[in-house]
Amino acid sequence: MILVTGGTGLVGSHLLYQLVRNGKPVKALVRDRDKIKQVKKIFAYYSEDYENLMQKIDWVDGDILDLCSLEDAFTNVRKVYHSAAIVTFDGKGKTQLIKTNVQGTENIVNLCLGHKIDKLCHVSSIASLGKALNGELIDENLKWNSSKTHSAYTISKYKSEMEVWRGIQEGLNAVIVNPSVILGPGFWSSGSGSLFTKAAKGMKYFTVGITGFVDVRDVVDAMVQLMESDINAERFILNAENLKYQEFFDIVAEAMQVEKPKQEATKKLLKLAMLLDGVASNLGIKKREITKEVVQVSLSVSKYSNVKVKKEIGKTFTPVKISIGEIAKKFKNELTIR
Numbered sequence: 001m002i003l004v005t006g007g008t009g010l011v012g013s014h015l016l017y018q019l020v021r022n023g024k025p026v027k028a029l030v031r032d033r034d035k036i037k038q039v040k041k042i043f044a045y046y047s048e049d050y051e052n053l054m055q056k057i058d059w060v061d062g063d064i065l066d067l068c069s070l071e072d073a074f075t076n077v078r079k080v081y082h083s084a085a086i087v088t089f090d091g092k093g094k095t096q097l098i099k100t101n102v103q104g105t106e107n108i109v110n111l112c113l114g115h116k117i118d119k120l121c122h123v124s125s126i127a128s129l130g131k132a133l134n135g136e137l138i139d140e141n142l143k144w145n146s147s148k149t150h151s152a153y154t155i156s157k158y159k160s161e162m163e164v165w166r167g168i169q170e171g172l173n174a175v176i177v178n179p180s181v182i183l184g185p186g187f188w189s190s191g192s193g194s195l196f197t198k199a200a201k202g203m204k205y206f207t208v209g210i211t212g213f214v215d216v217r218d219v220v221d222a223m224v225q226l227m228e229s230d231i232n233a234e235r236f237i238l239n240a241e242n243l244k245y246q247e248f249f250d251i252v253a254e255a256m257q258v259e260k261p262k263q264e265a266t267k268k269l270l271k272l273a274m275l276l277d278g279v280a281s282n283l284g285i286k287k288r289e290i291t292k293e294v295v296q297v298s299l300s301v302s303k304y305s306n307v308k309v310k311k312e313i314g315k316t317f318t319p320v321k322i323s324i325g326e327i328a329k330k331f332k333n334e335l336t337i338r
Contacts, residue, residue, distance in 0.1 A: 003077040004028045005064055005108065006084030007057075008035035010184045010191060011123055013042040015081055015220045020056040021047070022224075027058045029073050029084065042186050045330060064104030067111075074115045079227060082108045083123040085160070087153065087191065094152040101156035102163065109167035112174075120174040121227050122164045123219075126212060126237065126304055128157035129178060135210075139305040140178075140235050161235070168233045175226045176235035179219045180212030180304055183323045185330040196331045199249075199256045205265040206246040207298040212239035213248065215323040218315070225313045239304040240317035251321050255328035265298070 002019060006012040007028035016039060019026050030036065036059065043050035062069030064084050074080075084104060086097045105122065112120050130144045144158060161176060168174050187193040192213075219238050226236065243251075246261070253260040309315045 001025045001027060001076045002079045002081065003073055004081045004083065006082070006123070008032070008039055009083060010182060010187050010193070010216055011179075011219055012081075012083045013039040013186070014184060014216045015083065015223065016057060017043050017046060017053070018217075018220050018224060020053050025058075026056065027060050027073060027077065029062045029064070029070075030059050031061075031063050033059070033061070038186065045185060064107055065100060067107055070107060070111055074111050074117075077115065078118045079120075080108065080112055080117055081121045081123070081223060081227070085123070085157070097152050098156045098159070101153075102159045105160040105163045109163050109172065113167055113170055113172055118173060119227055119232075120164070120167070120172060121223050122161070122174060122176045123223070124161050124164075124176050124178045124235070125153075125157045126178050126180045126239070126302070127151070127154040128161050129237070129304075130154075130158075131300070131302065135301045135303065137303050137305050138237070140237055140308055173232045175231055175233075177219065177223055177226070178235060178237045180214050180237070180239040182216050182219055183213055183320070183327060184216030185327045188331065188334075193327075195249075195252060196256065196328060199252045199258055200331070202258060203249060203253065203261045205263050206249045206261040207265045208244065208246065209298050210242055210244050210301045210303060212237075212242050212302070212304040213320045213323075214238050214240045215318040215320075218317050222309055222313065222315050225315070229313060231312060234312075236309040236312070237304050237306055238309060238315075239306045240323070241320045242303040243320060245298065248320070248324075251324050252328070255325045256332070 002024055004012055004016055004019070004026060007016050008030060012028070016026060016028055039057075040050060040054055043053055047053060060069075060073045062073045064070065082105065086100045109120070126138070129138055129142050132138045132142060164172075164174055164176055181192055183192050185193070188197045218240060222236065222238050250260045306315070306317065
């Protein structure tokens with residue numbers, strides 16, 4: 001039996017689809033059963049038989065911070081995919097963010113050790129890798145560097161990984177994946193999905209930073225391959241391409257058939273936007289979107305290597321332009337249905 005945490009998220013829902021499609025027995029931890037309909041929506045993107053596939057998932061009520069609920073979830077489990085985490089760059093949620101991501105991972109690791117499970121796959125992030133000097137290519141060997149500029153999310157993912165490494169030293173068989181910006185359909189109000197929503201309304205500005213992008217299906221495929229391999233105590237960057245944000249926004253605009261952003265969002269302009277966004281958030285007009293961390297990421301130049309995962313499991317990646325085109329098509333189809 002396989003246990004998946006974070007099954008109602010972008011990675012988790014796509015992972016569940018691949019596992020049940022391949023006939024694997026699966027349990028999925030869920031806090032809010034209303035979110036299961038989001039998983040059904042993801043399944044429907046890829047199969048007409050989505051109703052039957054959904055029936056193959058054993059949904060278990062639980063929370064990664066609730067050890068009692070996790071004990072029930074771990075019954076008869078041999079493999080665990082841990083993808084549950086809070087992803088936010090809003091400083092107001094710092095305490096809960098770190099508690100959920102770090103303590104939640106600690107609980108999962110301890111239960112994996114206690115139940116002597118065969119293998120754990122921990123979904124981390126490129127955020128946990130830290131920053132390279134002079135824009136050098138970042139690989140799995142980059143040493144973590146402490147910095148006051150690290151966001152709470154970055155710190156939480158680094159500390160979460162430390163829990164997994166601690167478990168490995170105590171005898172846990174585990175692998176860690178570090179995806180770059182994950183591209184996938186269905187979650188239009190969060191993560192990369194929100195960019196398609198914004199693009200549909202028109203985007204005027206682009207930023208000059210560089211980062212990596214990867215298709216969610218490639219992330220899931222790599223996770224499954226690594227879990228079915230003999231590889232242990234290793235981390236793998238999952239990244240298809242490194243692109244300038246301007247290039248990325250241009251591809252999205254082209255796929256969405258809207259005008260490309262033409263104005264550069266300078267550091268000065270981003271700081272002004274952050275100030276106005278903060279005022280609007282404090283007045284309850286809108287949810288906070290532009291934080292200090294968002295500004296830093298938008299302007300930073302970070303390039304990631306995918307050599308290790310290609311070498312170890314022969315992983316190939318979907319070109320970003322193809323991923324964006326397929327996601328945009330699903331987005332536009334949903335607009336038509338509405």
